[in-house]
Each structure stands twice: as structure tokens, then as C-alpha cells.
Amino acid sequence: MLELRHLRTLLALQETGSVSLAAERVFLTQSALSHQLKQLEAYYQQPLFERKSQPLRFTLAGERLLTLAHELLGRVAAAERDVARIREGDAGELRVAVECHTCFDWLMPAMDSYRQHWPAVELDIVSGFHADPVSLLLTQRADLAIVSEMEPQAGVVHHPLFAYEMVGIVARDHPLAEKKIWQAADFAGETLIQYPVPDDMLDLWRKVLLPAGVNPPRRSSELTVAIIQLVASRRGVAALPYWAVRPYLEKGYVVARTIGDGGLRSELYAAVRSEDAALAFMQDFLATVRERSFATLPGLTVLAG
Amino acid sequence: MLELRHLRTLLALQETGSVSLAAERVFLTQSALSHQLKQLEAYYQQPLFERKSQPLRFTLAGERLLTLAHELLGRVAAAERDVARIREGDAGELRVAVECHTCFDWLMPAMDSYRQHWPAVELDIVSGFHADPVSLLLTQRADLAIVSEMEPQAGVVHHPLFAYEMVGIVARDHPLAEKKIWQAADFAGETLIQYPVPDDMLDLWRKVLLPAGVNPPRRSSELTVAIIQLVASRRGVAALPYWAVRPYLEKGYVVARTIGDGGLRSELYAAVRSEDAALAFMQDFLATVRERSFATLPGLTVLAG
DNA sequence: CGATTTGAATTAATTATTTTCATGAACAGG
DNA sequence: CCTGTTCATGAAAATAATTAATTCAAATCG
Numbered sequence: 001m002l003e004l005r006h007l008r009t010l011l012a013l014q015e016t017g018s019v020s021l022a023a024e025r026v027f028l029t030q031s032a033l034s035h036q037l038k039q040l041e042a043y044y045q046q047p048l049f050e051r052k053s054q055p056l057r058f059t060l061a062g063e064r065l066l067t068l069a070h071e072l073l074g075r076v077a078a079a080e081r082d083v084a085r086i087r088e089g090d091a092g093e094l095r096v097a098v099e100c101h102t103c104f105d106w107l108m109p110a111m112d113s114y115r116q117h118w119p120a121v122e123l124d125i126v127s128g129f130h131a132d133p134v135s136l137l138l139t140q141r142a143d144l145a146i147v148s149e150m151e152p153q154a155g156v157v158h159h160p161l162f163a164y165e166m167v168g169i170v171a172r173d174h175p176l177a178e179k180k181i182w183q184a185a186d187f188a189g190e191t192l193i194q195y196p197v198p199d200d201m202l203d204l205w206r207k208v209l210l211p212a213g214v215n216p217p218r219r220s221s222e223l224t225v226a227i228i229q230l231v232a233s234r235r236g237v238a239a240l241p242y243w244a245v246r247p248y249l250e251k252g253y254v255v256a257r258t259i260g261d262g263g264l265r266s267e268l269y270a271a272v273r274s275e276d277a278a279l280a281f282m283q284d285f286l287a288t289v290r291e292r293s294f295a296t297l298p299g300l301t302v303l304a305g
Numbered sequence: 306m307l308e309l310r311h312l313r314t315l316l317a318l319q320e321t322g323s324v325s326l327a328a329e330r331v332f333l334t335q336s337a338l339s340h341q342l343k344q345l346e347a348y349y350q351q352p353l354f355e356r357k358s359q360p361l362r363f364t365l366a367g368e369r370l371l372t373l374a375h376e377l378l379g380r381v382a383a384a385e386r387d388v389a390r391i392r393e394g395d396a397g398e399l400r401v402a403v404e405c406h407t408c409f410d411w412l413m414p415a416m417d418s419y420r421q422h423w424p425a426v427e428l429d430i431v432s433g434f435h436a437d438p439v440s441l442l443l444t445q446r447a448d449l450a451i452v453s454e455m456e457p458q459a460g461v462v463h464h465p466l467f468a469y470e471m472v473g474i475v476a477r478d479h480p481l482a483e484k485k486i487w488q489a490a491d492f493a494g495e496t497l498i499q500y501p502v503p504d505d506m507l508d509l510w511r512k513v514l515l516p517a518g519v520n521p522p523r524r525s526s527e528l529t530v531a532i533i534q535l536v537a538s539r540r541g542v543a544a545l546p547y548w549a550v551r552p553y554l555e556k557g558y559v560v561a562r563t564i565g566d567g568g569l570r571s572e573l574y575a576a577v578r579s580e581d582a583a584l585a586f587m588q589d590f591l592a593t594v595r596e597r598s599f600a601t602l603p604g605l606t607v608l609a610g
Numbered sequence: 611c612g613a614t615t616t617g618a619a620t621t622a623a624t625t626a627t628t629t630t631c632a633t634g635a636a637c638a639g640g
Numbered sequence: 641c642c643t644g645t646t647c648a649t650g651a652a653a654a655t656a657a658t659t660a661a662t663t664c665a666a667a668t669c670g
Binding site: 323325335338339340343356359 | 645646647648649
């Protein structure tokens with residue numbers, strides 16, 4: 001018998017295009033999903049998608065159930081929001097502290113969607129870049145902080161948001177474009193183009209350059225396009241999230257390369273005060289950020305709690 | 306995490322007004338449902354209904370989930386119909402043979418609903434009363450027969466539809482109105498008003514009068530209202546389904562009494578040829594009949610396969 | 611073209627969840 | 641005050657979901 005679980009699976013399958021990735025998305029193993037799908041196809045006595053093609057293609061029946069999934073899951077979310085509001089009311093204050101430049105790319109669509117669902121919540125961004133955004137939480141100057149590490153701290157809980165790959169970008173005719181994988185040493189002779197933030201907020205610095213003792217000259221810009229522009233005109237190299245540079249890759253302005261074996265993985269967490277962690281309007285903000293981000297940004301991976 | 310199962314439960318809870326009846330409706334024990342509901346309330350951290358009142362009342366949160374249930378389950382049914390149609394096509398022939406007069410009361414609304422979902426299925430009623438409606442199946446003169454007993458027959462499968470209580474009805478000032486429970490002997494001195502059908506098609510005859518050797522004088526009429534009219538004017542007594550007479554009971558034209566200890570229970574089955582049993586348009590007809598009947602008629606009980 | 615990697619299916623085993631059984635408490639109606 | 645009914649509960653049983661380990665089948669790559 002059909003359950004919402006199956007529809008959530010189909011949706012993940014559509015978004016990721018593969019069984020294994022979909023499994024990761026719904027926090028199950030590939031095997032579990034394979035079983036679940038087999039069972040579903042047995043129930044409807046017909047295949048729901050073609051496994052051969054990459055990305056996988058849905059059959060007519062699969063498409064129909066996918067449509068159903070879209071219809072239902074949105075309504076479920078809406079109903080659960082309403083139920084939560086019945087319990088806790090619909091008002092609240094949610095000041096978000098952000099420490100990364102690119103975060104605005106996914107934060108804006110998420111906040112936009114969230115505002116529609118929680119019109120009575122005062123939603124603000126605490127602007128400016130802070131050495132320690134978590135301290136803003138404890139001093140009541142923010143209610144949620146976006147951070148890239150899960151540093152344990154009394155009175156604060158961290159909720160995983162998602163993970164993604166940081167890629168090195170360089171002009172197409174730059175010598176480094178020849179190398180598939182860049183190591184720390186490759187940055188030694190280059191100018192590093194970056195956002196104007198302290199070094200320890202850069203994943204590239206913390207995880208690659210600092211351990212290797214490499215300290216290349218820098219040049220900075222506030223805007224992603226400006227960084228791309230500098231890289232394209234061979235003024236240096238940069239490390240940016242894959243999802244932030246993909247549009248420029250497709251236009252061929254620059255090329256992207258893997259940093260370190262297995263790539264440079266960045267993670268994002270939302271830190272909130274412990275006493276706020278269970279609030280419905282807070283929980284739903286996290287759910288909205290995850291949902292919108294996975295739907296919008298390419299190449300995200302889930303981050304376990 | 307919310308699943309469709311929970312929504313189906315809530316719907317049954319609304320339709321029946323009690324946990325135990327709802328449990329029966331979804332083919333579970335009362336205990337199972339109690340656990341399920343407890344789990345659901347723990348998940349939403351709030352009560353979903355008040356147990357004290359009869360019929361039970363939903364809380365605001367419960368109402369909201371009930372609304373969700375109505376929204377979703379209809380869509381699920383529609384999607385599953387579409388999926389079945391993708392597999393088997395949307396056309397077919399469905400000639401329904403009916404042996405009971407009152408059956409038309411529930412058959413009409415069900416057929417009406419069904420026709421909208423399966424416009425390409427040729428739906429007909431094989432009229433006239435037949436000694437053995439199952440033989441119509443085997444001779445290809447009907448595709449589905451409504452019968453009141455599950456007589457095993459090669460090449461034919463029986464699907465349970467529902468069960469209900471047959472009640473004795475009598476004028477308010479008739480002596481039998483004094484008796485809460487009627488036994489076979491009570492019919493001895495009375496005229497029995499019935500539909501013009503052979504005796505062995507009457508549950509009252511087969512299950513009560515014949516075993517006791519009681520054979521009261523008869524009078525017959527095609528129409529339920531006419532039977533009620535005769536009973537009300539003290540021309541005799543009758544036995545009819547509770548759901549068929551309830552409107553007249555409420556108006557006070559006649560009164561209803563239990564027949565035999567524990568009441569006289571009637572059952573209805575749909576008989577179809579084995580080779581047709583798995584057809585989607587056939588299965589959905591059965592589902593529609595059950596769904597519409599339970600939603601429309603009071604006092605039905607489920608009938609196990 | 612063979613070796614290697616990757617993604618999905620399979621079987622058996624495990625784990626988690628759901629359901630039942632047996633029972634008790636609360637309550638309504640006689 | 642009993643009696644029947646309805647719902648709740650804890651433990652046991654049954655069932656379903658999930659994983660681990662492995663195989664199979666394509667795709668990718670030297």
C-alpha cells in the first residue's frame with residue numbers, strides 16, 4: 001500500500017537522478033531504496049522508471065506518481081506548519097547571522113519562501129561579518145547563525161544544513177587548467193582571489209593552505225562576479241563553491257578543478273540557542289533552507305546530524 | 306513521521322466516531338489504533354481529539370490533519386486509477402446483476418461516482434430478478450453479480466462488500482412494538498410485507514423463519530415506501546435493512562426492532578468471473594462501492610475476506 | 611580490449627515498527 | 641452497584657523495513 005515514504009523517495013529520485021544519491025538524500029542505504037522501489041513496482045505491477053539511462057527516466061506511471069508526490073508533499077508540509085502554529089502560535093523573532101558571502105545565494109530564496117509561510121515571524125539578517133557569529137547568539141543579538149563548523153559550545157546546538165564541494169577556478173589558458181587535481185603546493189606561485197574576510201573563515205586556508213604552510217599573495221573582492229572576472233583575466237586563482245560558479249563554467253569564462261584528492265568539502269550548519277531549538281518557526285526555517293537549497297543548488301550533498 | 310496510514314485512520318475515526326469502529330474499518334484492532342493515535346499525538350506534541358465525547362470531537366490540530374486527509378486521499382485514489390489505466394487501458398464492459406431491491410439505494414450513487422472516473426467503461430445493470438445471478442456470470446450475460454452469500458463456485462470469486470443489520474419494523478401502536486427483540490415465533494401471527502421475490506432470497510426466511518418452521522401469510526410490494534406505508538397502517542410487519550428504513554424511523558412513521566438475539570446480520574458480496582477479478586476497472590468498482598456505501602449509509606460494518 | 615570503477619540488484623540477516631494479546635481503568639445505563 | 645462498552649497500556653508476537661555483504665552489469669579508462 002502506498003505511503004508518503006514512497007513519494008518522498010520518488011521525489012528524491014527525481015532530484016538526484018540516481019538511486020544511490022536519492023538514498024543518501026532520504027538517509028537510507030542504496031539497498032533499502034532498491035527494495036522499496038522494487039516493492040512499489042510490484043504493487044503497481046509495472047516499472048516506474050528506466051534504470052539504464054543516466055539521469056534515470058521515469059515511465060508514464062512513474063511520472064504520474066511523481067506528480068502525485070508534488071501535489072501531496074507540499075500540502076503535508078503546509079498542514080504540519082499549521083499544526084505547529086496551533087501549538088505554539090505563529091509569531092517569533094528570527095535574526096540570522098551570516099558569516100559567508102556566498103551564503104546569500106541560497107539564503108535569499110529560502111527566506112523568501114519562509115516569509116510567505118510565517119508572515120508573523122520577524123525575519124532579519126544581522127549584517128556585517130563577525131569574527132565569532134556564535135557569540136551573537138549568546139548575547140541575544142542574533143537567533144540563528146550560519147557557520148561552517150560544528151564547534152561544541154554550551155547553550156548552543158548545531159543543526160546540519162548541507163555540504164558541497166569547493167572547486168578551484170582558473171582561466172582556461174592558465175597553466176593550472178592542465179592539472180585535474182590541485183594540491184596545496186600548486187597555489188604557491190599564484191595570486192589567490194578571495195572575499196575580504198579573515199583567513200580562518202576560508203575553508204581553503206583552514207584545510208589546505210595552512211596545514212601545508214603555503215601562503216600565497218591575495219587580492220580581494222566583495223562580489224562573486226568580480227572574482228570570476230579577475231580569474232578570467234588571469235589575475236589569479238580562486239576557490240568557490242561549485243554551485244556558485246557553475247553558471248560561469250557553462251559560459252566557459254573559467255574552468256573548475258578539484259582541490260586535493262577527493263575534493264575540498266565544505267559544510268554548513270545552523271547554530272541556535274538550545275532553548276530555541278525546538279521552536280516550530282525555527283525548525284521550519286531549517287527545513288525550508290534545506291528544501292529550497294537542495295531544489296535550487298546543483299551538487300549539494302546531505303550532512304548527517 | 307506522518308504517513309498516509311495515519312490519515313486513513315483519522316478519516317475512519319471521523320466517519321465512525323469511535324476508535325473501536327474506526328479500527329474495524331481499517332482492519333486493525335482497537336489497540337493498534339490506540340497506539341497509532343498515541344504515537345501521532347506524541348509526534349505533534351498535542352492532542353488531536355477528545356476521547357470523552359460520543360461521537361468524538363477533533364481538536365483544532367486534529368481538524369487540520371483531517372482536512373489534509375481529505376485533500377490527499379482523493380488525490381491518491383485518482384493517481385492510482387491513472388496508474389492502473391496506464392497498465393491496462395481505460396475501457397471495459399461491466400454489466401452488473403442485482404438480486405436485491407434495496408441494493409439500488411447504494412448502487413446508484415456508487416455507479417454515478419464510478420462513471421465519472423471510468424467514462425470509457427460500459428456500465429450497465431442487468432435488470433430483472435434471477436433465481437441464480439451467478440449463472441449470468443458464467444454465461445457471459447453479466448460481469449458482476451451482487452449476492453448475499455459466498456457460495457463457492459468454480460470460475461467465480463467473491464469479494465466482500467459490507468454487512469448491515471436487518472431490522473423488524475412495525476407500527477408504533479402495534480403490540481410487537483413492545484418487544485425489544487423479536488424471535489421467529491413472533492412472526493407467526495403476523496402478515497409479512499416483503500418485496501415480490503422468492504423466499505430463499507430473503508435473509509429473514511433463510512436464517513430465521515425457515516429454521517423455526519414459521520410460515521406467516523405474505524403481502525408484497527415493489528417499493529420500499531409502499532412497504533413502509535403498509536406497515537405504518539398496521540397491515541403487517543416487515544424486515545428491512547436498517548439503513549433503508551432510518552429516514553422513516555426518524556419521522557416516526559414506524560419503529561424498528563432487533564430480530565433474534567444479536568440481531569439479523571445481512572452480508573453482501575460481489576461475485577465476478579475469476580479471470581476478471583484482477584482487472585483494474587473491476588477492482589476500482591468494488592472500491593468505489595465500498596467507499597461510497599460506507600460514506601452514505603448508516604450502520605454498515607466491514608466484512609472480512 | 612581487458613582492468614577497474616561505479617551504480618544497482620539480490621539474498622540473508624538484522625533491526626525497527628506495527629500489531630496483537632491480555633488486561634485494567636473509566637464511564638454510561640440499567 | 642453491577643454490567644457492558646470504550647479506550648489505554650505493557651509485553652509479546654508478527655510483520656515490515658533496513659542493512660550488510662555480495663553479485664551483476666555497465667561504463668570508464670588506460
